[in-house]
Amino acid sequence: MKNIRYAWFAIVLLTFGQSCKKDSEYLNKQPTNTLSVEATWKDPNLVLSVIGDLYDRYPDFQTIEAWWEFTDFDEAFASNGGDYGRHQNAEFDYGSWNWWDYAYIRDLNVFLKRGQEATALSEADKNRFIAEARFIRAGVYFELVKRMGGVPLITEPMEYNYSGDPTYLQHARAKESEVYDFVISELEAVKNKLPNSASTQSRATKGAALAMESRAALYAASIAKYGVSTGQVSLPGGEVGIPASMATAYYQKSLQAAKEIISDGQYSLYKKNPNLSDNFSSLFTDKGNNPEVIFAKDFKLKTNKVHGYTINNQPRSSAEEQQGGRLNPSLNLVQSFEKLDNTYASLASVDASGNPVYYTGITDIFAGRDARLAGTVILPGTQFKNKTVDIWAGYMLANGTIITGDNFGQTKKDVLPGKPGTVQVVGADGPIDGLEFSAQSGFYVRKYLDPATGSGQIGTRSEVWWIRYRYAEVLLNAAEASFALGDAQGAADYLKPVRDRAGLTTALTAGDMSLDRLVHERRVELAFEGHELWDMKRWRLADKAWNGNAMSAADFTNATNIGVAARTNTQVFGLWAYKYYNPGDANDGKYVFKVVKPSKVTAAHRFRLGNYYSLINQDIINRNPKIVKNPNQ
Amino acid sequence: MRPRFYFLTAALLVLFLGSCKKDNYDAPATDFNGRIVYKDEAINVQYGNVYFELWQPGFGKSGAINVNIDQEGHYSAKLFDGNYKLVFSANQGPFLWPKNAQGAQDTVAVNMSGSKTMDIEVMPYYMVRNSVFTAAAGKVNASCKLEKIITDVNAKDIERAVLYINKTQFVDGSNNLTNQELTGAALADLNNLSFSVTVPTIVPTQNYVFARIGVKISGVEDMIFSPLQKVQF
Numbered sequence: 001m002k003n004i005r006y007a008w009f010a011i012v013l014l015t016f017g018q019s020c021k022k023d024s025e026y027l028n029k030q031p032t033n034t035l036s037v038e039a040t041w042k043d044p045n046l047v048l049s050v051i052g053d054l055y056d057r058y059p060d061f062q063t064i065e066a067w068w069e070f071t072d073f074d075e076a077f078a079s080n081g082g083d084y085g086r087h088q089n090a091e092f093d094y095g096s097w098n099w100w101d102y103a104y105i106r107d108l109n110v111f112l113k114r115g116q117e118a119t120a121l122s123e124a125d126k127n128r129f130i131a132e133a134r135f136i137r138a139g140v141y142f143e144l145v146k147r148m149g150g151v152p153l154i155t156e157p158m159e160y161n162y163s164g165d166p167t168y169l170q171h172a173r174a175k176e177s178e179v180y181d182f183v184i185s186e187l188e189a190v191k192n193k194l195p196n197s198a199s200t201q202s203r204a205t206k207g208a209a210l211a212m213e214s215r216a217a218l219y220a221a222s223i224a225k226y227g228v229s230t231g232q233v234s235l236p237g238g239e240v241g242i243p244a245s246m247a248t249a250y251y252q253k254s255l256q257a258a259k260e261i262i263s264d265g266q267y268s269l270y271k272k273n274p275n276l277s278d279n280f281s282s283l284f285t286d287k288g289n290n291p292e293v294i295f296a297k298d299f300k301l302k303t304n305k306v307h308g309y310t311i312n313n314q315p316r317s318s319a320e321e322q323q324g325g326r327l328n329p330s331l332n333l334v335q336s337f338e339k340l341d342n343t344y345a346s347l348a349s350v351d352a353s354g355n356p357v358y359y360t361g362i363t364d365i366f367a368g369r370d371a372r373l374a375g376t377v378i379l380p381g382t383q384f385k386n387k388t389v390d391i392w393a394g395y396m397l398a399n400g401t402i403i404t405g406d407n408f409g410q411t412k413k414d415v416l417p418g419k420p421g422t423v424q425v426v427g428a429d430g431p432i433d434g435l436e437f438s439a440q441s442g443f444y445v446r447k448y449l450d451p452a453t454g455s456g457q458i459g460t461r462s463e464v465w466w467i468r469y470r471y472a473e474v475l476l477n478a479a480e481a482s483f484a485l486g487d488a489q490g491a492a493d494y495l496k497p498v499r500d501r502a503g504l505t506t507a508l509t510a511g512d513m514s515l516d517r518l519v520h521e522r523r524v525e526l527a528f529e530g531h532e533l534w535d536m537k538r539w540r541l542a543d544k545a546w547n548g549n550a551m552s553a554a555d556f557t558n559a560t561n562i563g564v565a566a567r568t569n570t571q572v573f574g575l576w577a578y579k580y581y582n583p584g585d586a587n588d589g590k591y592v593f594k595v596v597k598p599s600k601v602t603a604a605h606r607f608r609l610g611n612y613y614s615l616i617n618q619d620i621i622n623r624n625p626k627i628v629k630n631p632n633q
Numbered sequence: 634m635r636p637r638f639y640f641l642t643a644a645l646l647v648l649f650l651g652s653c654k655k656d657n658y659d660a661p662a663t664d665f666n667g668r669i670v671y672k673d674e675a676i677n678v679q680y681g682n683v684y685f686e687l688w689q690p691g692f693g694k695s696g697a698i699n700v701n702i703d704q705e706g707h708y709s710a711k712l713f714d715g716n717y718k719l720v721f722s723a724n725q726g727p728f729l730w731p732k733n734a735q736g737a738q739d740t741v742a743v744n745m746s747g748s749k750t751m752d753i754e755v756m757p758y759y760m761v762r763n764s765v766f767t768a769a770a771g772k773v774n775a776s777c778k779l780e781k782i783i784t785d786v787n788a789k790d791i792e793r794a795v796l797y798i799n800k801t802q803f804v805d806g807s808n809n810l811t812n813q814e815l816t817g818a819a820l821a822d823l824n825n826l827s828f829s830v831t832v833p834t835i836v837p838t839q840n841y842v843f844a845r846i847g848v849k850i851s852g853v854e855d856m857i858f859s860p861l862q863k864v865q866f
Contacts, residue, residue, distance in 0.1 A: 090807050091681075231852060232724050236736070548807045606807060608682075609724070609854045618696045632724045632854065 042120040047129055054111060054136050055203070057104050058297070059143050061097055062530035064309040064448050064466050067327050073532055073546065074605060077328040077441040077572040077598055087572060090548060090603040094633045097533070098614035099147050101140075102154065108137045109157040131193035135204040135212075138186040142216050145179040146534050149240035149613040149630060153182055172626040175238035177246060180220035184253060187213040198266040201293050202465070207261055208295035211469040214257035214477045219538045221250030225484065226540040233540070233612045235631055240613050251481045258478035267291055267471040269501050276503045280375025284448050285464050294469040299462070306461035310450040315378060316408060316437045317428035318387035320456035325429065328441035329377045329527075330572040331595065336562055337373035337524050342506055344562035347575060349593035352558060358590040362392065362577055365593055371503040376527055378444040380427075380577050385451055390428040391439045393576040396592055398585065402578065406432055416581055431576050433599050440598045441574030447528045472498050472525055480518045488513040498525060515539070519565035537612055545569045548606030553595040570604035573597050608632065664748040665700075666709035669726070671757050671782065675706030676728060677845070677858035679805040683726040685753070687743070688718045702726075704803065705861065717743040719753070727850060727857035728755040729787060757857055758783050758850045759791065764859035766844045768866035772831050773798050777846050777859055779823040791820055792851040796828035796844065800835050804845040804861060810835070832866075841865045 030036070040046045062069040071078035071086050078086050115130045137155075144151045152171035160166060174182075187209040196206040224247035227233065234241030261267065270292040273279035283292060299305045314324035335346050347365050348357050359365050362381035366373060378384055380391035394404025395416060403415050409428035414420050430438025454460035479494035488510035496507050498521070508517070522535055536542040544566040551571045561567050574596050582588045610632035621627045668675045669683075686697035687710070700710045718740040721730040733739040743751070764777040775796050781788065793816045797809040813830045820826070832842060844864050847856040 232854065604807065619694070622694045622696075629722070633722065 037114060041114055041118040044121060044125045044129075047115075047121070047125070050111065051129055051132055051136075054104075054108060054133065055297075057101075057107075058136060058139060059099055059101070060297070060466065060468070060530060061147075061533065062528075063297075064464070065307050067309060067312050070327055070445075070528055071572075073536075074330055074569050074572050075333050075527060075532060076330055076445065077574065077601070078326060079328050079436050079438060079440045080326045081436045083326075084600040087598070087601040088603050090606050092546075092605070092607055092611045094608075094610050094615040095617070096611065096614060097147050098616070099143065100151075100616065100620055105137065105140060105154055106157055108133055108140065109155065112137075113157055127193050128195070131190040132204045134186050134190045135194065135209055138183045138190075138209075139212060141179055142183045142212065142219075145176060145183070146219060146537070147614050148616060149235075150174045150176040150179050150238065152624075152627075153179060170624040170626050173237070173239040173628060176223070176240055177220065177238065177242045180216055180242070180250070183216045184213055184220075187216075187257075196264065196266060198291060198294075199289075201290075201296050202298040204295070207264070207266055208469055210257045210261045211294045211474055214254045214261070214474060214481075215469070217250045217254035217257065218477050218481060219534065221247050221254060221481070221484065222538040223540075224250060226538070230540045230543065230609060230612070232609055233631055235628060237628065239628055240631055248485065251484045255478055255481035255485065258474050258481065261294075261471070261474050262478070267294060267474075269471060269497055271501060276371035276501065277374035280372050280502070281446050281449075282451075283375075283470075284467060285450055285452075287463075287465060292471045293465075293467050294471060294474070296465040296467045296469075298465045301460065301463045306463055308458070308461055309448055309464070310455040310462045311458060313445050313449060314456040315384050315387070315389045315429050315444050316439075317390045318385060320454070321458055323437055324456065325437040325439060325444055327445040327528075328439050328574070329443045329445055330441050331443075331556055331575045332569055332573060333523075333527055334373065334377055334443060334575070335556060335559070336520065337370040337376075338504065338520075340368050340370070340504060340506075342504060342508065342512070346557055346559045346562065347593065349575065349595055350557050354557075356592045358580060358587040358592055360590055362591050365591075370524060371501075372524055374446075376445070376447045376524075378446045378449075380439075380442065384444075384446065384449065385453075389439075389444065391431060391442060391444075391577065392427040392591070393431050393442075393578055393594075394426050395581045396578040398582040403581075404432075406435065408432070408435075408438065418583060431574065433596075440600070441572060442576050442596075443574070445528060467529070472501075473531075476518070476522055476525065479521075483513050483515075483518060491518070495521060516563050516565045520563050536607075539565070540612075541566050542607040542612065543609060546605040546607035548604050550604045551597075553597070556595045570606070571597060571601050573601075661711045661713045663712050663714055663745050664709065665712050665743070665745060665751070666707065666749075667751040667753065668706045669702055669708070669728075669755050670706065670752045671728070671755060671760060673752070674760070675860075676726070676755065676757055677704060677706055677761075677860055678702055678726060678855055679807070679847075679858070680704040680803065683855050685719055685721045685725070687712070688720070688740075689715055690718065691716075704805065704858070712745050714746050717745060719743050721755075724854065726755065727759075727848075727853055727855045728757040729783060730755060756783060758789050758853065759848055759857060761846055761848060761857065761859035764846055764862070766862040766864050768864045771866075772829055773842060773844055773864050774827070774829045775844060775846060776825070776827040778825065779848060781823070789850045789852055791823070792816070792849045794820060794826055794828075795847045795849070795856075796830055797847060798830060798832065798842045798844045798864070800839060800842060802843045802861060802863075804843050805847060805858070806856065810842070 068078055068083050070076050111133045118126055150173045153174045158169050191206045191209040194204050194206050194209055224242040224244050227241055228244050268291045270283040270290055273282055299307055311321055313327045316325040339345055351357055363379060366379050378389055394402050396402055403425050405426040409424055410426050411422050412425050413422045431440050431442050432438045448464055450462040450464045455462040475494045475498050479491040483491035491513050492508045492510055547568055549568055556573050576594050576596050577591050580587050580590050580592050613630040615633055680703050681701055683702040684699045686699055688697055700708050702708050720738050720740045723738055731739045760780045760782055762778045762780050766775045793814050795812050795814045797804045797812045799809045811830050811833055813828050842864050843861055845861050846859040849856050
């Protein structure tokens with residue numbers, strides 16, 4: 001009995017003794033699931049995780065994490081049930097590509113402020129973190145200005161004083177040129193505080209800062225130079241539009257930054273594989289000592305940082321899941337890869353007088369072209385993961401009748417005249433019009449497809465990285481800037497290594513240089529890398545190429561204007577291979593090709609002047625009446 | 634079982650009677666319609682590309698009501714009664730809109746109390762006059778005259794004149810079977826422009842097409858058109 005009484009006493013003591021703590025002590029518990037600001041800024045590893053989050057929020061338009069965005073501008077067809085609408089809307093919405101994330105900018109500014117106040121970190125760590133955050137912030141303003149034009153430049157975290165009057169927090173839009181100037185000067189300021197090392201590729205380096213500077217200055221320069229042709233796309237306050245007089249200075253800055261990367265010698269073009277096409281495709285997937293990659297968003301298997309690009313786009317016949325084949329490069333893109341003698345030509349489906357051309361091998365029609373073609377696109381009859389894709393649309397009889405099927409690799413019985421029995425009438429990868437995952441344009445994409453086993457499985461996914469800046473682009477920037485500054489020979493010299501790697505070994509001369517050439521080179525070298533929209537916008541070619549006029553098969557047979565920068569490019573076309581069936585004829589068993597427009601392509605894209613700078617949503621203007629609207633909307 | 638059934642009925646009754654309440658607001662019922670005109674003549678444009686904004690001040694957060702102009706220059710909107718301000722944003726349409734003293738687009742006050750028809754007067758750069766369309770042996774021939782309306786410092790040149798034909802009555806740059814473009818030297822005499830296009834095979838067959846002539850003014854995005862004509866052959 002006594003024991004029980006003692007036990008009771010102990011329990012009561014323990015229970016009530018607890019409550020004798022002061023309230024303030026009891027309520028002020030340190031949370032166990034978040035870290036305080038002070039604690040974070042004592043440990044470089046914790047700060048690294050903060051800046052990791054800031055890196056992660058960096059925006060991209062058109063990336064391997066959003067394959068469908070590559071199909072918006074007729075570079076590819078979206079072979080996926082829910083995405084056909086991308087080829088059925090004539091106009092781009094004024095709100096397309098808009099982005100306005102000042103919460104992100106605030107977090108960057110807060111990070112910078114705390115970084116400057118931090119005392120417990122080593123000086124080297126602190127300087128690097130601050131330089132990285134300034135690099136990201138410059139990148140964010142660059143992303144903003146290329147979408148929206150001039151935006152308010154906020155470089156300090158702003159605090160509300162609860163006075164009921166928030167007008168002092170409202171800032172007007174800076175001029176478009178001022179935002180570019182800010183980006184360039186920030187990158188100039190931090191470049192020497194960042195490590196200068198080619199092996200650091202997913203964090204900011206001197207090379208990344210200079211590559212971004214080179215690109216930003218080039219964008220500003222071309223807006224100044226070509227904005228003259230679209231005078232309406234400007235605002236009286238300079239929030240949109242850069243005076244033509246500033247072009248030269250920006251071109252010089254762009255060239256200067258590119259030259260600094262080149263002379264530092266940290267980077268070089270990727271040339272590990274003697275097969276030029278395979279080399280070009282592994283440039284994007286090889287993550288071990290890749291000397292070309294300057295700045296990338298990295299992924300890692302067995303974490304939640306993996307992506308499904310390969311699942312979405314792997315050839316259907318050899319897919320590791322019951323899907324794939326969504327992104328089908330268009331004939332528009334495919335035919336723009338040059339022949340090895342530096343000339344442009346349509347793929348010869350018909351000869352000059354319009355008669356069909358018969359090919360013994362299905363790949364023969366693509367022979368003698370820029371090696372980047374087969375590195376960017378899976379052509380019919382070529383391989384991915386050591387399996388040959390099966391892309392052919394059916395049999396064509398002597399009288400032109402087509403025998404085909406409506407399912408992957410369908411077989412039919414007694415369909416070929418004089419040949420009883422079951423026969424496969426269409427490729428296991430299509431193309432079948434209107435059947436998702438089949439190669440509806442006749443091609444599959446190869447760039448960024450991961451050759452690793454399991455990359456096409458939902459349970460594994462892919463860790464191929466997304467390259468934001470690479471050395472070849474720096475050379476193209478230098479070429480474009482040199483050309484604009486009147487040094488055509490210099491431009492040709494910068495292009496040479498890039499073209500040599502593509503097998504185009506006949507060097508271009510100064511006389512060959514033109515804006516058309518440079519536009520073409522960027523289009524084929526940087527296809528599916530998220531450059532297309534911004535490049536066309538800054539050259540003010542977007543409203544000319546996406547002009548709303550329908551295209552026809554004649555644009556793809558014996559076309560003479562393939563190398564013209566302002567060429568109409570409003571609808572996706574495809575090229576389908578047929579097996580010619582005519583026993584006894586010399587051409588029996590050979591391949592013929594037809595230019596087709598997928599039936600899901602119903603509208604011609606039209607880029608209006610109001611699309612050059614995206615719509616600023618009305619709620620942003622309501623919160624801050626100092627914001628002026630973008631023009632032509 | 635029975636009490637539960639009653640309960641269920643009562644619950645449903647309460648639930649559905651609740652939804653019989655009137656909405657807070659009546660739907661907008663006032664019609665606002667009319668045309669955009671130059672001297673009482675409608676301005677023909679491409680549908681869905683030209684619009685004006687109606688702003689109603691006094692309700693805190695503001696947002697414009699965009700009113701689209703159809704291809705024959707008509708517009709129509711359902712509105713609440715009240716005071717609105719009407720404005721074309723800069724560079725909208727193939728015409729000039731008056732500016733105020735500060736150089737911004739001027740607004741027109743519109744008072745709505747009951748339905749209203751109003752023609753909005755604008756100043757086009759050009760007008761397409763005397764357009765004539767005729768059918769001849771698988772072709773559509775057309776002629777017209779272009780009258781330059783704005784001749785002061787704001788005057789602009791013509792980039793191209795185009796004859797469009799289509800099988801439906803929507804005829805413009807995005808909706809056409811075929812077209813013929815006149816540029817450069819062919820535009821030397823604006824008083825006398827003539828066009829001729831071959832009508833392609835139409836599936837299913839029809840013995841008529843619709844035709845319009847559009848004019849692209851340099852530095853102006855939206856085209857101005859002639860009135861629509863059905864051509865029978």
